[in-house]
Amino acid sequence: MQAILEQLEKTARIERDDLIKLLADDSLDEAIFAAADRVRRQTVGDAVHLRGLIEFSNICKQNCCYCGLRRDNANVHRYRMKAEEIIRLAEHAKALGFQTLVLQSGEDDYFTPERLTPILKAIKALGFAITLSIGEKPPEVYAAYKAAGADRYLLRIETTNSTLYGRFHPGMSFDNRLACLAALREEGFEVGTGCLVGLPGQTLGDLADDLLFFQAIDADMIGLGPFIPNQDTPLAEAAGGNFQLARKVMALARLLRPDANIPATTAMEALHPQGRILALQSGANVIMPNVTEGDYRSWYVLYPGKVGVHDTPENSVEAIRKKIAAIGRTIGQDQGFRSKRP
Ligand code: 5AD
Ligand code: SF4
Numbered sequence: 001m002q003a004i005l006e007q008l009e010k011t012a013r014i015e016r017d018d019l020i021k022l023l024a025d026d027s028l029d030e031a032i033f034a035a036a037d038r039v040r041r042q043t044v045g046d047a048v049h050l051r052g053l054i055e056f057s058n059i060c061k062q063n064c065c066y067c068g069l070r071r072d073n074a075n076v077h078r079y080r081m082k083a084e085e086i087i088r089l090a091e092h093a094k095a096l097g098f099q100t101l102v103l104q105s106g107e108d109d110y111f112t113p114e115r116l117t118p119i120l121k122a123i124k125a126l127g128f129a130i131t132l133s134i135g136e137k138p139p140e141v142y143a144a145y146k147a148a149g150a151d152r153y154l155l156r157i158e159t160t161n162s163t164l165y166g167r168f169h170p171g172m173s174f175d176n177r178l179a180c181l182a183a184l185r186e187e188g189f190e191v192g193t194g195c196l197v198g199l200p201g202q203t204l205g206d207l208a209d210d211l212l213f214f215q216a217i218d219a220d221m222i223g224l225g226p227f228i229p230n231q232d233t234p235l236a237e238a239a240g241g242n243f244q245l246a247r248k249v250m251a252l253a254r255l256l257r258p259d260a261n262i263p264a265t266t267a268m269e270a271l272h273p274q275g276r277i278l279a280l281q282s283g284a285n286v287i288m289p290n291v292t293e294g295d296y297r298s299w300y301v302l303y304p305g306k307v308g309v310h311d312t313p314e315n316s317v318e319a320i321r322k323k324i325a326a327i328g329r330t331i332g333q334d335q336g337f338r339s340k341r342p
Contacts, residue, residue: 019208036251036283043258049336052093052291055300060106065168100129107135113144124149129335139183154192161206192221198241220338225267228303243271254283270305
């Protein structure tokens with residue numbers, strides 16, 4: 001297995017069966033983390049890119065079985081920020097030194113291109129690179145957002161097992177998910193995808209397929225984390241993912257997609273107090289500090305144990321900067337686009 005790992009580190013290639021063996025063998029964890037850390041240093045370097053996250057609406061028309069924002073969950077205080085609020089948060093993020101913003105929401109049909117494009121233009125005028133994470137839309141809507149200044153788009157595939165996908169996404173279609181990812185690419189976005197690790201019924205073979213999928217679509221960004229059961233969802237009683245396996249899938253994502261941008265996700269920290277730092281030391285190179293303010297933070301609850309719900313943006317950013325410095329890494333000084341391979 002050691003030889004297969006060395007080969008993977010050198011070539012970014014691996015057979016599916018071998019990938020499953022790496023996933024199954026706990027004795028290789030540290031070696032995989034170290035390999036991912038080396039590849040991260042060689043390809044994207046020591047800079048950690050910070051993206052300010054604005055959670056601008058928690059209203060969602062979808063009903064994903066794992067997510068606290070699913071439409072059938074009545075135990076959530078729903079909110080939708082006004083355009084002025086979103087822009088004010090962006091200005092604040094600018095003052096805090098951010099150069100990239102991630103605008104995230106549930107699938108909220110209130111935000112049509114007519115309403116969202118002026119907001120994007122105003123934020124663009126502040127000099128930000130903009131990432132959108134607002135779900136499935138028709139191609140012409142993606143095109144409108146690209147034209148208004150959005151640069152990147154995050155849309156996790158969640159799982160490439162279409163049976164599991166169907167089970168956990170009532171009323172949604174796996175094929176449409178794929179079509180959306182293709183449309184985003186077509187419109188010229190940097191495309192981010194990712195998966196949940198530890199969904200009920202998910203096998204190591206499924207995770208291997210997820211990893212090979214990220215490579216097959218040449219994902220520019222890969223965001224993944226453990227599935228964390230939420231008591232207000234149909235998966236309340238499910239076992240949930242474990243930190244170590246999620247970290248391992250993330251490290252393997254780095255080995256398969258050496259120059260991708262890979263965030264150390266908040267879900268990693270929900271399961272381990274040093275989760276994001278360990279992720280940064282096992283392949284990740286991006287952190288998305290939450291710059292949403294006040295009560296909104298505590299209302300945007302996908303899963304329990306989300307860190308920093310009572311923090312201010314200043315505190316979140318300060319704490320993260322210190323942690324990054326403490327492990328000898330630097331803060332990215334540019335907008336952190338994926339550096340294309342030669
Ligand atoms: N546990 C972990 N991650 C979750 N997400 C949604 N619900 C959960 C949960 N219970 C993730 C999904 C989605 C992203 C925004 O949050 O993968 O794409
Ligand atoms: Fe809505 Fe996204 Fe949650 Fe699904 S994962 S219910 S689309 S916010």
